[in-house]
Amino acid sequence: xxxxxxxxxxxxxxxxxxxxxxxxxxxxxxxxxxxxxxxxxxxxxxxxxxxxxxxxxxxxxxxxxxxxxxxxxxxxxxxxxxxxxxxxxxxxxxxxxxxxxxxxxxxxxxxxxxxxxxxxxxxxxxxxxxxxxxxxxxxxxxxxxxxxxxxxxxxxxxxxxxxxxxxxxxxxxxxxxxxxxxxxxxxxxxxxxxxxxxxxxx
Numbered sequence: 001x002x003x004x005x006x007x008x009x010x011x012x013x014x015x016x017x018x019x020x021x022x023x024x025x026x027x028x029x030x031x032x033x034x035x036x037x038x039x040x041x042x043x044x045x046x047x048x049x050x051x052x053x054x055x056x057x058x059x060x061x062x063x064x065x066x067x068x069x070x071x072x073x074x075x076x077x078x079x080x081x082x083x084x085x086x087x088x089x090x091x092x093x094x095x096x097x098x099x100x101x102x103x104x105x106x107x108x109x110x111x112x113x114x115x116x117x118x119x120x121x122x123x124x125x126x127x128x129x130x131x132x133x134x135x136x137x138x139x140x141x142x143x144x145x146x147x148x149x150x151x152x153x154x155x156x157x158x159x160x161x162x163x164x165x166x167x168x169x170x171x172x173x174x175x176x177x178x179x180x181x182x183x184x185x186x187x188x189x190x191x192x193x194x195x196x197x198x199x200x201x202x
Contacts, residue, residue: 002042003032009040013049028141050089050123050150058089059121063112065097065131072098079127086154092121101134116147125152 006024010017023029024038029048031038050058064079066072076096084091093115097108109132115121124144126132132140132151141151 003039004042006038009045012042012045047148048150058123059092060087060089060123060125061093061095061112061115061121062091063095063108063124063126063132065101067100068098079131082127083125083154089123101130116144116149119147122148123150123152125154127154129153
């Protein structure tokens with residue numbers, strides 16, 4: 001294992017030092033301080049790039065998602081085409097979901113996490129971060145990193161979702177909170193009626 005300064009470490013990953021510094025500031029990649037300089041272990045760099053030292057193989061999976069339960073097939077196809085064209089390893093599986101990025105119980109995402117736990121791949125790739133989830137991507141990154149899996153976003157900035165998809169996700173969020181609010185009110189009403197009924201007993 002070698003410990004590299006930021007310049008050689010960035011070259012090792014094939015990125016600009018500014019990019020690596022930003023990733024370090026965002027806690028996306030581990031480093032240690034040596035005096036006032038960051039140093040990066042090559043093992044950490046290998047894990048971040050999705051290469052496992054024991055076999056040197058980069059095994060990728062692709063995750064594709066659209067919000068609609070039907071249609072939007074062209075979007076799924078275009079996501080897969082773009083990710084395959086930019087692949088730097090072996091694509092071993094493709095996981096797809098037709099569901100809001102706010103939903104936690106997505107079948108495709110569930111299968112992806114199970115495969116990650118089984119050590120079946122080293123990198124999960126998406127076109128945009130919000131394909132993986134609208135919220136909580138940091139938690140997913142942390143969970144996957146424990147299984148030795150890196151998350152790569154082809155287009156790191158901006159949102160993949162257009163106005164219609166953002167509106168659909170917003171409506172799903174409102175519906176979730178409305179359901180919880182009505183549930184709370186329903187429980188309170190039941191408790192009040194039971195208390196009143198108990199008070200009317202002789």
